[in-house]
Amino acid sequence: SQQGEEDPQALSIQEGENATMNCSYKTSINNLQWYRQNSGRGLVHLILIRSNEREKHSGRLRVTLDTSKKSSSLLITASRAADTASYFCATDGSWGKLQFGAGTQVVVTP
């Protein structure tokens, strides 16, 4: 099935460091989206990258997409304690439905 899977499952870093997480998927996509979820809260959209794009930036976020390897990465630069959250990639499917991976839990310590 068309599904994003994140790696690593958990990441612990110190403030100021960069955090990188990866997402792999199985079939062709139109776009891939990254979301953040603070514990027990809603999903906040971070960035959408389309299949014809290779890299996209938004503030301290950088997303890459390699359709030949069916993979994407999310880089958070100069991390802050407020970046502590779970990060999910989601691939689009029929009728725009999203299929989510299991997420990467990021902990940023001051």
Add this chain to the structure above:
Amino acid sequence: EPEVTQTPSHQVTQMGQEVILRCVPISNHLYFYWYRQILGQKVEFLVSFYNNEISEKSEIFDDQFSVERPDGSNFTLKIRSTKLEDSAMYFCASIFLAADTQYFGPGTRLTVL
């Protein structure tokens, strides 16, 4: 900035009872979705809704579930007879076009006792 809203934020119900979860999608959006997230697990697609009918549903979305867009603004998810395993966070989402950014509501935490 427009946002998707959901009510209630937390619903506690007894097993076997009916619940209705409500969502107000972004006003000009055309596609609507429900997802659920069991505690500690991934977000799972339940159903998509377009042009006043279900366009796709997952195997989770059995006969106990139904969706409705009763007027121009609300989008509801009804669970007819809740089970313990229905306890989860339920998210509503909407988009304007199928390949657009999908915006999620804050979720309704459903607890079935």
